[in-house]
Amino acid sequence: ADEPLDFDPGTAWNYSNSGYILLGMIIEKVSGKKYADYLSENIFKPLGMHNSYYGDNSMIIKNRVSGYQQANDGFKNADYLSMTLPYSAGSIMSTVEDLSIWNTAVQENKLVNKTSLAAAFTDHKTLDGNLTNYGYGWQFMNIRGSSTIEHGGGINGFVTQAIYLPAENIFVAVFMNKEGPEANNVATKLAALAAGKPYIYKSIKLSxxxxxxxxxxxxxxxxxxxxxxxxxxxxxxxxxxxxxxxxxxxxxxxxxxxxxxxxxxxxxxxxxxxxxxxxxxxxxxxxxxxxTDKEVPAPKKEITVDEKILKTYNGTYQLAPGFDLVITTEANKIFAQGTGQDKLELFAETETRFFLKVLDAQVEFNKDSTNTITALTLFQGGQVMEALKTK
The missing domain is CATH 2.40.128.50 (Lipocalin)
Known part of the structure; x- marks a missing residue:
């Protein structure tokens, strides 16, 4: 409550987990039931979603899948996360088959009436008339000209994507027990294939x-x-x-x-x-x-920095709560890896400033009065973000 607003209400839109946590609390207040019990009694059991649960780390569930995260040497077991933290902004365990049951029930107005569903499926606008591509819990996009109603999700070790094409009555759900963007890409390609609009290209040679x-x-x-x-x-x-x-x-x-x-x-x-x-x-x-008539920027010139200096940058830097940049060095090379992302090589422009070749971003390492590295600054997309070194 003491923090300033990111923007005036109605002038912009951002997805908010906190908003969905408030909705969970409203469900409990109105129903008089625990959120987990309400889901089970009013959605999972009546619809026959027999493999859907409110997340519980102690419950023994047949065929429960383990989640994985990327690590320096490949993968590791996903970090522990109590399901009480994401609460109604996540925390549901399910299968692609159960999600298909859910989608059919939604489309057939078995969960909400036509009026409410129409509002949920409305692409709402900001005050200046710009579309947000978002309704009440659903995102609106397209696949090669076909309109979609969809949403994705992610939690430690898991990523999901569900896409519905209303005109074609096609539903695709992809669950992945590894963090990364693949679930969205696979779901999109499958939906396009089912709609008869596959992402298949035949490259041609140009002079x-x-x-x-x-x-x-x-x-x-x-x-x-x-x-x-x-x-x-x-x-x-x-x-x-x-x-x-x-x-x-x-x-x-x-x-x-x-x-x-x-x-x-x-x-x-x-x-x-x-x-x-x-x-x-x-x-x-x-x-x-x-x-435009603007000149294409000249390629950045890469210099060599002594490995001893590179090693002083090793460590973990917090860009935001729950999101770190981990800096490592290997064989006189330096790498940056964001939480749940690929490890990317950095290239020196100066002794303290580095750039990426696969991404339009730069990193500057910051020293204190004792010449100790205490933070880094990330320059990307016009934004300047400082990350303090935590370890």
Missing amino acids: EETIKEYVGVYENENGEQRIINIEDGQLVSNRSGGNKYNLMAFDFDKFYFVGSLSEITFKRNDKKEIIGHDFTGRQSPDGYWKK
Whole structure:
């Protein structure tokens, strides 16, 4: 209550676990039951969801799956988390089969009436009229032109994604007992395949001269930049603060992002000059990106830093509660790994400032008056975030 607001109510939207915790408390207050009991008596048992439970670490459950997290040498068992912490913002154990039962019940108005469901499935707007792509507990996106109603979730060692295509009456659920983005990508590809719109491309070869036409700095109406350049003969795209992707042509002026589910279609004027591009992703349309006259930034120059200095940066730095950056060194190389993310190599620009090649981000290590490393600063997407060294 003492913290300042992130934004004035109605002016923006962010997902909030705290909001769902409040909803759980409201359920208990109105029903007079424990949240776990209410779920069991009013949803799981009546619908026949026999493999769904409120999370309980002590309960013996047949075929219970273990969760895993990435570690420096591969994987480790997921860190312990009491289900009393996520409470009604998570904490449900289930199966993809039970989630299919749940989705059918929702669509057939067995849980809420048509009026309430219509409100839940409404893409709500901020006060200035911008869509949030979110309703009451559901997210609205698209898969290759097909509208979707969906949601994902994640907790220590587990990630899930459920997608429903109402026009096609297709439901896909993917559960994964390892942290990472794969559940969303797999679910999306399966839904696209079932809808007859698979993410299958046949790459075509372009000449070196043709590839050069696409190089430039592109901007959208929000002032965000996308830099398209050539690296080692390959066309690459790097959005401000985002990952770097290789672009592969599959048609005239049409490219797909390798390792992503997005596409770019370049636009030409009457003189057949590239003037911009359209971007198609899960939240398309993402608007038009105009090609500017700005010069493509020169590649950052990499220097060598003594391994003894690199080792002084080793440690854990807290960017936010529950999210750390772990810095490690191996064979005169330095790496950063965010909680639940891949380990990425850093490259020295100066003795204390480093950059990433696969992501538009930089890291600066900070020293105190005794020349001891006490924190780092992360520069990404126009944001500047300090992380104190905790160990």
